[in-house]
Amino acid sequence: MRALVIDDSKSMRLIVKRQLVTLGFDVVEAIHGRDGLAKLEADATIAVALVDWNMPEMNGLEFVQAVRADPRYQNLPMVMVTTEAESERVVQALDAGASEYVMKPFTPDDLRSKLELLALVP
Amino acid sequence: MNFLLALARDRAALAIEPGQEYLLSCRLAGVANQHKLASVEALVARLRMGRADALAQDTVDALTTNETSFFRDIHPYDALATQILPDLMARRRAARQLTIWCAACSSGQEPYSVAMTIRERVPELLTWRLRIIATDVSQAMVDRTRAGVFTQAEVNRGLPARMLTKYLSQQGTEWQVRPEVRGMIEVQRTNLVEPQPMTGCDLVLLRNVLIYFDAAGKRRVLDRVTRALAPDGLLMVGVSETLFDDRYDFRVVGRTYVYSPKGTAAAPALRGASQEKP
Known part of the structure; x- marks a missing residue:
């Protein structure tokens, strides 16, 4: 299964990628929301997107809104992975169309549990 | 120490x-x-x-393994919502009364996950005389469960984000289970190897507990739990635990094992559930 990891921090992309590879995913990386849209457009096999919130060019919330507005991606699971930990932010992300929400810092088990909720890992 | x-x-x-x-x-x-x-x-x-x-x-x-989490292993909660609770309700429809015991509840994620599952997926039970009893041997854990306060790290694992914002309120860096959900749980301190005050439980969750006891300890705990169960009550243990005890029948609901004391009325109620291992 292929996952798209969108984060402007190279080290954070690496951390998330390592955890996903351990869970059996292969990973496509993007450095901000606009790059993420391009990667998504170019690869129809992407099965889930993990999205940071605060990024240049296009932030994670805008990415989620843009993806959900596209009929092709109505059912694409999207997980916000962010330091934003306010309850209002979680509500905002879910309202925009995010499927799940992981607050940084997180452990591999936290991420795994959220992917399990989305039936993306056994 | x-x-x-x-x-x-x-x-x-x-x-x-x-x-x-x-x-x-x-x-x-x-x-x-x-x-x-x-x-x-x-x-x-x-x-x-x-x-x-x-x-x-x-x-x-x-x-x-003191660590617990919300909706641990997930599929037992699906089994609860889709088959176990509906089957129990069918048998208790006259009395409209159901007692669930979460034994060794640690910091409370399990009983609160059960309560949220009921609110979301089996809301009819909220109109019944429903008791969810959570017990632990540690007074600190009892106090924590009663308070229903969880750190960001704890709510980050297993708890669907939609349920986080719906059933918990944020207080600084911590999150507290809202009063309407906390009010569903009775918390008591209980040592599982001692005689239990509970009787007539319809469902006991004894998940990831028996693994910490030796054979004699397991037998004692199971004796206590069996006495606390209603004659046709059901027992759930952890997904990685298998109960080899000839006093119990088992059924598989989805990927979840559910046990019932042998020769009771519980087995027919789970008709349709497979005896085959998944």
């Missing part, structure tokens, strides 16, 4: 809170037994001698 706390901290980055020390000896009895050591004291003595890496690892593993 300080030696064990240091081991937990150094080997697993695990901080054992004051008041939880009692849990250590409870959990480590199983490790001592597994390594053919007479007692937890003997286990500590062996660890102090060094060069007991396997023993040290098993000790740390036993300590770290």
Whole structure:
């Protein structure tokens, strides 16, 4: 299964990628929301997107809104992975169309549990 | 005890809170037994001698499993919502009364997950006389469960984000279960190897508990739990645990094993559930 990891921090992309590879995913990386849209457009096999919130060019919330507005991606699971930990932010992300929400810092088990909720890992 | 706390901290980055020390000896009895050591004291003595890496690892593993999480393993909660609770309700429809006991509830994620599952997926039960009793041997855990306050790290695992914002309210860096959900849980301190005050439980969740007891301890705990069960009550253990006890029948609901005392009315109620292993 292929996952798209969108984060402007190279080290954070690496951390998330390592955890996903351990869970059996292969990973496509993007450095901000606009790059993420391009990667998504170019690869129809992407099965889930993990999205940071605060990024240049296009932030994670805008990415989620843009993806959900596209009929092709109505059912694409999207997980916000962010330091934003306010309850209002979680509500905002879910309202925009995010499927799940992981607050940084997180452990591999936290991420795994959220992917399990989305039936993306056994 | 300080030696064990240091081991937990150094080997697993695990901080054992004051008041939880009692849990250590409870959990480590199983490790001592597994390594053919007479007692937890003997286990500590062996660890102090060094060069007991396997023993040290098993000790740390036993300590770290103090961790619990919301909706742990997920599929038992699906089984609860889709089959176990509906079947129990069908049998209790006349009395409209159901008692669920979460034994060894640790910091409370399990009973609150059960309560949220009921609110979301079996809301009819909210109009019944529903009791969800959560017990733990540790007073600190009892207090924590009663308070229903969880750290960001705790709500980050297993809890669907939609349920987080719906059923918990944020207080600084912590989250508290809202009063309407907290009010569904009765919390008591109980040692599972001692006689239980509970009787007539329709469903007991004894998940990831028996693994910490030796064979004799397991039998004692199961005796207590069996006495607390209604004659046709059901028992759920952890997904990685299998109950080999000839007093119990089992059924498989999805990927979840559900046990019922042999020769009771519970088995027909789970008709349709497979006896085959998944």
